[in-house]
Amino acid sequence: MRIETIAVHAGTDVDPGTGAVTPAIHPSTTFERDPDGSYPRGHLYARNSNPNRNALEECLAALEGGEAAAAFASGSAATSAIFQSLAPGDHVVAPADAYHGTSRLLRETFSRWGLETTFVDMTDVAAVRAAIRASTKLVWVETPSNPLWKVTDIAGIGELARAAGARYVCDNTTATPVLQSPFRLGADVIVHATTKYLGGHSDVMGGAVVTKTRDRFFDRIRAIQASGGAVPSPFDCWLVLRGIRTLPYRMRAHSANALAVATFLARHPRVEAVHYPGLPTHRGHDVAARQMRAFGGMVSVQVKGDRARAMEVTARVSVFTRATSFGGTESLIEHRASIEGAGTRTPENLLRLSIGLENADDLIEDLDQGLA
Ligand SMILES: *Cc1c(COP(=O)(O)O)cnc(C)c1O
Numbered sequence: 288m289r290i291e292t293i294a295v296h297a298g299t300d301v302d303p304g305t306g307a308v309t310p311a312i313h314p315s316t317t318f319e320r321d322p323d324g325s326y327p328r329g330h331l332y333a334r335n336s337n338p339n340r341n342a343l344e345e346c347l348a349a350l351e352g353g354e355a356a357a358a359f360a361s362g363s364a365a366t367s368a369i370f371q372s373l374a375p376g377d378h379v380v381a382p383a384d385a386y387h388g389t390s391r392l393l394r395e396t397f398s399r400w401g402l403e404t405t406f407v408d409m410t411d412v413a414a415v416r417a418a419i420r421a422s423t424k425l426v427w428v429e430t431p432s433n434p435l436w437k438v439t440d441i442a443g444i445g446e447l448a449r450a451a452g453a454r455y456v457c458d459n460t461t462a463t464p465v466l467q468s469p470f471r472l473g474a475d476v477i478v479h480a481t482t483k484y485l486g487g488h489s490d491v492m493g494g495a496v497v498t499k500t501r502d503r504f505f506d507r508i509r510a511i512q513a514s515g516g517a518v519p520s521p522f523d524c525w526l527v528l529r530g531i532r533t534l535p536y537r538m539r540a541h542s543a544n545a546l547a548v549a550t551f552l553a554r555h556p557r558v559e560a561v562h563y564p565g566l567p568t569h570r571g572h573d574v575a576a577r578q579m580r581a582f583g584g585m586v587s588v589q590v591k592g593d594r595a596r597a598m599e600v601t602a603r604v605s606v607f608t609r610a611t612s613f614g615g616t617e618s619l620i621e622h623r624a625s626i627e628g629a630g631t632r633t634p635e636n637l638l639r640l641s642i643g644l645e646n647a648d649d650l651i652e653d654l655d656q657g658l659a
Contacts, residue, residue, distance in 0.1 A: 362480025375401025
């Protein structure tokens with residue numbers, strides 16, 4: 288089955304009791320048991336499982352071509368579950384430009400848990416090889432990465448992880464399963480912030496861990512999900528599943544709009560640099576063209592000038608909304624350094640654009656008058 292069909296159908300059937308074509312929302316926290324104490328209908332207590340979460344998990348696993356998925360209350364909760372599966376003393380190799388919440392978890396929370404982390408430029412194979420130790424249990428990649436949309440060679444780094452006997456995790460939030468298939472490129476585990484494109488409408492937080500095989504590692508993730516309880520509500524699961532129904536078509540439109548905007552910005556006299564993997568001038572373009580089906584909806588632009596000039600552009604646009612996050616139908620503009628705060632390496636003249644589903648010409652005209 289192709290991804291458009293999976294996105295529309297996976298995880299739900301017509302309800303045999305009512306004929307309802309779309310799934311019901313089951314807010315029940317508890318489920319009736321049989322007189323002998325068994326629960327043959329599969330559910331016992333909603334922290335362990337519930338119908339809406341099962342439907343979403345089945346769909347997420349199918350979208351990525353994995354055997355199992357666990358849904359969480361946010362991308363960060365999914366990320367935490369993966370780190371919680373490790374033991375004190377284990378070593379993690381993570382990208383120097385990992386999503387800032389991920390690197391903060393490793394630096395501030397999981398360092399106290401006893402995890403050791405080496406942050407490294409994932410586009411530098413020699414540096415990754417040098418970072419791997421005997422105690423390395425996990426190699427984490429995220430591609431394209433924030434906010435320069437650097438592209439990691441998933442298969443290439445995967446070979447190093449495999450040789451080291453380390454579990455190989457890919458954060459596929461930015462690319463989505465529509466544009467990139469990390470399991471086919473050697474990943475063992477895929478993590479998502481479903482808050483972004485999978486939900487797709489800026490109205491639900493969520494995360495997921497998807498595994499290539501239903502193995503002991505997945506059992507561990509499932510146990511952490513059930514006992515830790517960082518689970519999405521039934522309505523959250525319903526919203527993410529509803530978002531996924533249109534994901535393949537949205538990703539095509541996000542990608543086409545982003546390429547048009549990036550191409551326009553690259554020629555603009557008041558622009559210093561544009562970062563978009565779809566531009567042939569981007570450092571990661573060749574790898575991206577090999578491992579992605581299109582280049583996604585995220586574009587960063589460095590304007591000529593300083594922080595104040597960048598802020599001025601955000602004040603002048605009107606179709607774009609000044610807000611963080613990405614993946615919704617509406618276009619967003621963000622001064623990235625100021626949200627990342629002290630210690631950020633993001634240039635002060637950089638604006639991050641989440642390109643939405645408006646008409647590309649309206650976005651281009653808005654940016655053009657904003658840059659004037
Ligand atoms: C947003 C994001 C996360 C974290 O997801 P939340 O739902 O905000 O916790 C993780 N990784 C990437 C790449 C993200 O963009």
